[in-house]
Amino acid sequence: MERVKSFFNRTIIDGLSYMALGLFSTLIVGLIIETLGQSLNTYFDTSIMIEIGKLAQTLTGAGVGVAVSYGLGASPLIIFTTAVTGMYGYEQGGAVGSYLSSVFASELGRLYSGKTKIDIILSPILTLFISAAIAKFIAPFIDAFMKALGNWIQLSTDQQPLLMGIFVSLIVGLTLSSPISSAALALMLGLSGTAAAAATIGGCCHMIGFAVTSYKDNGISGVIAHGIGTSKLQIPNYLKQPFILIPPVVASIVVAPIMTVFWPMENNAAGAGMGSSGLVGQIMTIKTMGSTTEVYLQIVFFHFLLPAVISLFVYHLLKKYHIIKDGQQTLMIGSAKK
Numbered sequence: 467m468e469r470v471k472s473f474f475n476r477t478i479i480d481g482l483s484y485m486a487l488g489l490f491s492t493l494i495v496g497l498i499i500e501t502l503g504q505s506l507n508t509y510f511d512t513s514i515m516i517e518i519g520k521l522a523q524t525l526t527g528a529g530v531g532v533a534v535s536y537g538l539g540a541s542p543l544i545i546f547t548t549a550v551t552g553m554y555g556y557e558q559g560g561a562v563g564s565y566l567s568s569v570f571a572s573e574l575g576r577l578y579s580g581k582t583k584i585d586i587i588l589s590p591i592l593t594l595f596i597s598a599a600i601a602k603f604i605a606p607f608i609d610a611f612m613k614a615l616g617n618w619i620q621l622s623t624d625q626q627p628l629l630m631g632i633f634v635s636l637i638v639g640l641t642l643s644s645p646i647s648s649a650a651l652a653l654m655l656g657l658s659g660t661a662a663a664a665a666t667i668g669g670c671c672h673m674i675g676f677a678v679t680s681y682k683d684n685g686i687s688g689v690i691a692h693g694i695g696t697s698k699l700q701i702p703n704y705l706k707q708p709f710i711l712i713p714p715v716v717a718s719i720v721v722a723p724i725m726t727v728f729w730p731m732e733n734n735a736a737g738a739g740m741g742s743s744g745l746v747g748q749i750m751t752i753k754t755m756g757s758t759t760e761v762y763l764q765i766v767f768f769h770f771l772l773p774a775v776i777s778l779f780v781y782h783l784l785k786k787y788h789i790i791k792d793g794q795q796t797l798m799i800g801s802a803k804k
Contacts, residue, residue: 476538477538477569477573478646479645479646480537480538481534481537481538481565481568481569482565482646482647482650482651483537483645483646483647483650484533484534484536484537484538485530485533485534485537485561485564485565485647485650486647486649486650487533487537488526488529488530488531488532488533488534488552488564489526489529489530489561489649489650489653489736490649491522491529491533492522492523492525492526492528492529492530493522493523493526493529493653493736494649494736494740494746495519495522496518496519496520496521496522496523496526497519497523497736497749497750497753498519498744498746498749499515499516499518499519499522500515500516500519500520500523501519501749501750501752501753502515502519502749503515503516503519504516505757525553526556526561526564527552527553527554527555527556527557527563527564528549528550528552528553529552530552530555530556530561530564530565530568531548531549531550531551531552531553531555531556531564531567531568532545532546532548532549532552532568534548534552534564534565534568534569534572535548535568535571535572538568538569538572538573539572540571540572540575540579541575541579541580541589543579543585543586543589543590543593544571544572544575544579544589544590544593546590547571547589547590547593547594547597548567548568548571548572548593548597550594551567551568551571551593551594551597551598551601552564552567552568554567554597554598554601555567555568555597555600555601555605557601558601558602558605558606558609559601559605559606559608559609560609560613560653560654560656561650561653561654562605562608562609562612562654563601563605563606563609564601565650565654566600566601566604566605566608567597567598567600567601567605568597570596570597570600571593571596571597571600574592574596575589575592575593578592609654612654612655612656613655613656615655616655616656616657616658616661616735617656619634619655619657619661620657620658620659620660620661620662622661623659623660623661623664623726624659624660627660627723627726627727627730628723628726628727629723630661630664630726631660631664631722631723631725631726631727632719632722632723634657634661634664634665634668634722635664635665635667635668635671635718635719635721635722635723636668636715636718636719637668638651638652638664638665638666638668638669638738638739639668639669639671639672639714639715639718639741640668640672640711640715641739642668642669642672642673642696642697642698642739642741643672643676643697643698643700643701643704643711643714644698644701645698645701647739648665648669648739648740648741649739649740650739651739652665652735652738652739652740653735653736653738653739655735656735657733657734657735657738657739658732658733658734658735658738659732659733660726660730660731660732661738662732662733662734662735662737662738662754663725663726663730663731663732663733663738663751664722664725664726665733665738665739666733666737666738666739666740666741666747666750666751666769667718667721667722667725667768667769667773668718668722668741669697669739669740669741669742669743669747670741670742670747670768670769670770670773671714671715671717671718671721671722671773671776671777672697672714672715672718672741673692673693673694673695673696673697673741673742673743674692674693674742674769674770674773674774674777675697675713675714675717675773675774675776675777676692676697676699676700676714676777676795677689677690677691677692677693677774678774678777678778678781679710679713679714679777679778679781679795680692680700680795680796680797682792683792683793683794683795683796683797684795684796684797688797691797693742694742694743694744694745695743696743697714697741699797700795700797702798703794703795703796703797706794707790707794709784709789709790710790710794710795712780712784712789712790713776713777713778713780713781713784713790714773714777716776716777716780717772717773717776717777717780718773720772720776721768721772721773721776724768724772725764725768729764729767729768731751731755731761731764731768732751732754732755733747733750733751733754733755734750734753734754736750737749737750737751737753737754738750742769742770747769748765748769751764751765751769752765
C-alpha cells in the first residue's frame with residue numbers, strides 16, 4: 467500500500483506540479499510576452515518580444531518533458547532525451563502527451579538507466595522508443611478524452627451557468643490550493659470561454675481570500691505571497707485547521723455564478739487554472755476578451771474585490787463564533803514565522 471501511495475504521489479502530485487512549471491516556463495510566459503509585445507507595439511518596436519513569446523510557446527512540449535522527468539528524479543540522460551520525446555508527445559496529444567511520455571520514460575528508466583557500460587547510448591535509445599510509443603499509441607486517446615470532458619464542461623456551463631459556475635469554480639479553487647496543479651488540469655481539459663472564466667475566479671477566490679484573511683498573521687508580505695503567488699502556501703495550515711478553507715470556498719461558490727449568470731466573462735486554458743498568480747489569469751482574460759474598460763472593471767470586481775469582501779465577511783463571522791482563530795494561517799518558512 468505504501469508503494470502505491472508513493473507511486474501516486476510521485477507521478478500524479480509531483481508529476482503534475484513539475485508539469486505546471488514546464489508549462490509556465492514556456493507556454494504561459496510565452497503568451498504573456500507575446501501579448502505584451504502586441505499591446506506595446508504601437509509605442510515602440512516589440513518584434514523581439516513577439517518572436518521570443520512565439521518561440522517559447524513552440525517549445526512547450528520540451529519544457530514539459532524535461533520538467534516532469536526532472537521532478538520525478540530521472541537520470542540526466544533521460545532528462546535530456548525527454549526534451550525530444552516531450553515535443554513529440556505534445557504533437558501527438560498536447561500537454562497530456564508530453565506528461566505521459568515523460569512519466570513512463572522516468573519510471574521505466576529506473577530499470578535500465580545506469581545499469582550497463584553502454585548507458586550513454588542505451589538510455590537515450592530506449593527512452594526515445596518507449597516515450598514515442600506512449601505518445602503515439604496512448605496519449606492521443608487520453609488527450610481526446612480530456613478535451614471531450616473539457617468541451618462538456620464548457621457546454622454545460624453555457625446551458626446551466628448557475629450550477630456549473632459553482633461547480634467549476636469550486637473544483638478549480640480547491641485544486642489550486644491543493645498539491646495538484648490546477649494550471650496543468652485546466653490545460654489538459656482545454657477549458658475555454660465562460661467555464662475558463664469561472665475556473666479563474668475559483669483560483670482568485672482562494673488566492674485573494676487567503677491573502678486578506680491571513681493579513682493579521684502574515685502582514686503585507688503574506689498578502690503578496692498569496693495574492694500573486696499561490697494559495698498552496700496554506701496547505702500545512704489547513705491540514706491542521708481545515709476550517710480556514712471555508713472563507714475562500716464560500717467566496718468561490720458565490721462569486722462565479724454571479725459572473726456566469728449576470729455579467730459573463732471568458733478566458734482561455736492558459737489562464738483558467740492560474741487564478742491571480744503572476745496576474746496570468748488577468749492577462750489571459752484581457753487577451754481573450756480584449757482591452758476594454760468593461761473588461762478591466764470585470765477583472766477588478768470578480769477577480770479581486772468580491773473575493774476579498776466575501777472571504778473577509780465569512781472569516782470574521784467564523785471568528786466571531788470561535789471557529790477560526792488568529793494565528794492559524796501563519797506562514798512557516800523554515801523554522802521561522804513570518
